[in-house]
Amino acid sequence: MTEQGTNGNGRALLEIKELKKHFRVGRGVTLKAVDGISLEIERGETLGLVGESGCGKTTAGRVLVRLYEPSGGEVIFGGKDVHGTEGEEGRALNRKMQMIFQDQQASLNPRMIVRDIIAEGLDIHNLVGSKKERLDRVQELLDVVGLDKEHANRYPHEFSGGQRQRIGVARALAVNPEFIVADEPVSALDVSIQAQVINLMRRLQEERDLTYLFISHDLSVVKYISDRVGVMYLGQLVELADSDELYENPLHPYTRALLSAVPVPDPDYETERERTVLQGDLPSPVNPPSGCRFRTRCPQAVEAAAQVEPEWREIKLGHWVQACPCFT
């Protein structure tokens, strides 16, 4: 038995233990956005996190980079408790963990020029000594992400969606992070531009030994870019495995349904495949079903699923699943 959710080679950069994030949404009403997830993210890997809207994948990513305080559990980054760290050490952690957002229209300040957007992190962390050095760094970063040096003096609205996403990547890279949470980084882009950004992210990972948490609802993109993939449902991880293993040998009924729902751009495949179309909608995360949370939509649900809290178990080396009575 290895540590929770790793493939056991012990190079974990991030250890996430029983992480919880609950939001108060009304008097006495709590929304359990993330409700006890445990996994490790290894140095240099891309961990994909998939699930439908409201499953908690974005919240999980935001807790990791300290945008939210967790309601329970802990996150260890390079041996340090991420949320118990303050002051100078906290600032150092902030530098090592960066985020790329889905909507660059919203996450780039429209009143700042690109040079200042990219250099903001450099200023905060005192990484450059002079104006000259600052500009050099910005121009170098623009070059790295495939933009022109002249772009430094322009405003975000002067760029296309794909270019704005490159600016977002440059900003994240500016402070030499080790770990980047990319939250739906290509979802707002056209397919031909998506491929450009994905290739860019892969190249940078190789060159800079970056570790990614890649959050997306697009299963094809996640499979392509990730080494391992975790599937979330209503605030919990239901399955976690190597990317090929997960797609070839999914165990949890939700993972199976999710994979079978993705339309594949191949007409022959589409005509031949058998689809499990899930009935019904996602239950409210304010009041999730007891026991296995998927049982209300599960095509093979058994009665026992309502009583037993399914155990997070390593079925085979590196393949973790929430073991619900319906399939174990």
Added chain:
Amino acid sequence: MNGDSILEVRDLRISFSTYAGEVQAVRGVSFDLRRGETLAIVGESGSGKTVTAKSLLRLLPEANTTIKGGEALFEGQDLLKLSEQQMQKLRGSKIAMVFQDPMTSLDPTMKIGRQITESLKEHLGLSGQRARERAVELLTLVGIPNPEDRVKQYPHQFSGGMRQRVVIAIALACDPQILIADEPTTALDVTIQAQILELLRDLQEQLGMSVILITHDLGVVAHTAHRVAVMYAGKVIETGTLREIFYNPQMPYTWGLLASIPLPTADRSQDLIPIPGSPPDMHDPPKGCPFTPRCPYAMRVCAEEMPGYTTFSAEHKAACWLHHPMAPNVEPPVRIGGTR
């Protein structure tokens, strides 16, 4: 042209006037829609696919839209020349539309039942009682549980998928001959998307409608369409049957689209093949083929003149200079041809 066509669009040209000048959104689009088929119009944002569809129902803002030319023949009438009054009779009855965002296409202050019966009373002249019964039938048809109670609820009481079902029910209310679905599942989660696509396909078979499906998602196309028209920079650059477009595409832009999406079977050690650059500025569209600046196979003539269509089969044609007898022989990138 084709006796089986329910809609014939010929050389449609549409421009918008903006503060920065004229935007030529649609530049000579022609296609047929056959009875009972699903025609997918695919393309990236700004390719003119939505503008084309909206113009058929004249849903574009009149103040700054000019239809510069072309025709759209439906039952012997040119849709583009109808008066607003004639159009109102048609819109929502013989031709209906489903939009991307079900929240903005429903009235948040009106009960679902009334939103459905509105067009039943208007177009079919049903009485209140009969219209309410029909509303319940329609909700049943689109798979909404407890329809008797649901008609009394407001849109916010429905989930995203259920709202899209309501929007489809409204579109189907008057038994349209043509349904235009503009990115009907883009705002939905995959499991819900699968439900809605399944529903649309069943309904089409059941009701024999012709469907124009507008989407950027080639997976959705492969799942749903019979024929495909690929749009780029306001033009249809390739059209053919579903299999022809996916397995034997003839235009580098179509190659690029297919090669830039990761298939589930893709080899992860290989880079994706992106299309370099970005689409042209439609204020000043290129003189020749609009794909020239991004095309790895571009020749001198491409920038000079828009190529005509080369025909490959009864359905399949593409506009590309590579099919000129004097052009060099070019092979598409290896990944074309699907997973097998």
